[in-house]
Amino acid sequence: MTDLGTRTEPALRRAAPALLGYAAVRALGLLTLALWSAARDKSAYTLLTARWDALWYTRVADLGYGYEVRLPNGDVHSNLAFFPLLPWLERLLHATTPLSYADAGFVVALLASLAAAWGVFAVTDHVYGRRAGVCAVLLWAVLPVGIVQSMAYSESLFTALAAWSLYAVLTGRWVTAGLLASLAGLTRPVGLAVVAAVWVAGIAAFLRDRRDRAPSGYATAAEEGTASAVRDSRAPHAGPFVRNRSAAGERAAQAVGHAPAPDLTRGPGTDAGPSHPPGTHPVRRALGMALAPLGAAAYVLWVGHRTGKGPFGYLDVQAGWRNGFDGGYAFARFVADKFTSFPSALAGVGLIAGVGLVVWLYVVCARQGQPLPLLVYAGVVTALALCASSYFGSKPRLLMPAFPLLLPLALALARSGTRRSAVIVTLIATASAVYGAFWLNGSGPP
Numbered sequence: 001m002t003d004l005g006t007r008t009e010p011a012l013r014r015a016a017p018a019l020l021g022y023a024a025v026r027a028l029g030l031l032t033l034a035l036w037s038a039a040r041d042k043s044a045y046t047l048l049t050a051r052w053d054a055l056w057y058t059r060v061a062d063l064g065y066g067y068e069v070r071l072p073n074g075d076v077h078s079n080l081a082f083f084p085l086l087p088w089l090e091r092l093l094h095a096t097t098p099l100s101y102a103d104a105g106f107v108v109a110l111l112a113s114l115a116a117a118w119g120v121f122a123v124t125d126h127v128y129g130r131r132a133g134v135c136a137v138l139l140w141a142v143l144p145v146g147i148v149q150s151m152a153y154s155e156s157l158f159t160a161l162a163a164w165s166l167y168a169v170l171t172g173r174w175v176t177a178g179l180l181a182s183l184a185g186l187t188r189p190v191g192l193a194v195v196a197a198v199w200v201a202g203i204a205a206f207l208r209d210r211r212d213r214a215p216s217g218y219a220t221a222a223e224e225g226t227a228s229a230v231r232d233s234r235a236p237h238a239g240p241f242v243r244n245r246s247a248a249g250e251r252a253a254q255a256v257g258h259a260p261a262p263d264l265t266r267g268p269g270t271d272a273g274p275s276h277p278p279g280t281h282p283v284r285r286a287l288g289m290a291l292a293p294l295g296a297a298a299y300v301l302w303v304g305h306r307t308g309k310g311p312f313g314y315l316d317v318q319a320g321w322r323n324g325f326d327g328g329y330a331f332a333r334f335v336a337d338k339f340t341s342f343p344s345a346l347a348g349v350g351l352i353a354g355v356g357l358v359v360w361l362y363v364v365c366a367r368q369g370q371p372l373p374l375l376v377y378a379g380v381v382t383a384l385a386l387c388a389s390s391y392f393g394s395k396p397r398l399l400m401p402a403f404p405l406l407l408p409l410a411l412a413l414a415r416s417g418t419r420r421s422a423v424i425v426t427l428i429a430t431a432s433a434v435y436g437a438f439w440l441n442g443s444g445p446p
Helices: 003-039 044-049 053-063 085-096 101-128 130-141 146-150 155-170 174-185 191-213 221-232 247-255 282-291 294-307 310-320 329-340 342-367 372-386 392-399 403-415 418-440
Strands: 068-070 076-078
Touching: 003 044, 003 101, 003 130, 003 146, 003 418, 044 053, 044 101, 044 418, 053 085, 053 101, 076 310, 085 101, 085 155, 101 130, 101 146, 101 155, 101 403, 130 146, 130 403, 130 418, 146 155, 146 418, 155 174, 155 191, 155 372, 174 191, 174 282, 174 294, 191 282, 191 294, 191 372, 294 310, 329 342, 329 392, 342 372, 342 403, 372 392, 372 403, 403 418
Parallel strands: none
Antiparallel strands: 068 076
């Protein structure tokens, strides 16, 4: 048996309950969609593979870049807005199997969703333990827009790459983290969040190493303050370069039976100087940080070259879709407009409650002392989703990769009894399946 197999098989067995639960939830969603669509004389498979963004991805896979649609109002929708990794995988499967491009996109989505679920489990298990990891995966599966995880969209692929990159950061595998972050940057614009997580964690680690190398009494006040914040906030479960849980977070982990992991920054029985376990050597860390932004940078620069507009050419492409980053101003106006009449005011209240829930979850994540890379990643994903200037109906879908926001809920669910947790998940999964079928047979995800 290879060393990879030796490492992978126990990890897969440990994740099996989470993956089986995830597969069951997604099967329920697909079955509900099939029945609902059949009752309306629609094809569930077409809804999953040949509408909205799925069509744009298959066109890129089939015809390459250069296709665009000019709207009557002058807007230009160019397929350059869609990052290339998913179309590349669709083209590869189409070339090596009898699958059509749409079929290939569906297969990629299914496999990527399982990889994403495993990655969510791995991260949560590493930080809070196995029971919390299973609960986190199930909560991610039962999101109201969870049906998107089974569509020929790029969300599942991106979440898989992001989750495993974060896991690699937490476990000191810097080169792996950088490579996966680079691939995430070739998948969606929000790949910036993964790059930011890798870079912030790397900088924190370099600061800690610098403090540890400095002779006692010679560190500047600023360096000692920064390094102390990194050191004192270190997570015992998440390696030497992440933020530690607060006392509340530690009690939450203990409540689900997860014993603290050893501090990897020190050798046994010594407090003199840093040690570098496999993958945490400064050179490998720097290499991982250097690799992380290459995917996104390469595509953005290529688009700029192709459009003849330089480094900002991709922003012009997004402007053609009336998409951009305005700090949430357009979204705030959209919500405010809901209060101009009574029926729509209810939707406005719902939107405010939804945004408030997301912000509250992030605050709880910070108060529980989630590892620093997770906080950075979830914060950037949330900011980009909520502060985008268009496609307001897509915001729940855009927030889906921000799985660290679910960890406080996963901890609460993990503290519940098994029977109670199963009932809660079953009820939510049923509601999510019904909503997903209704949604795709209606307006669907823009």
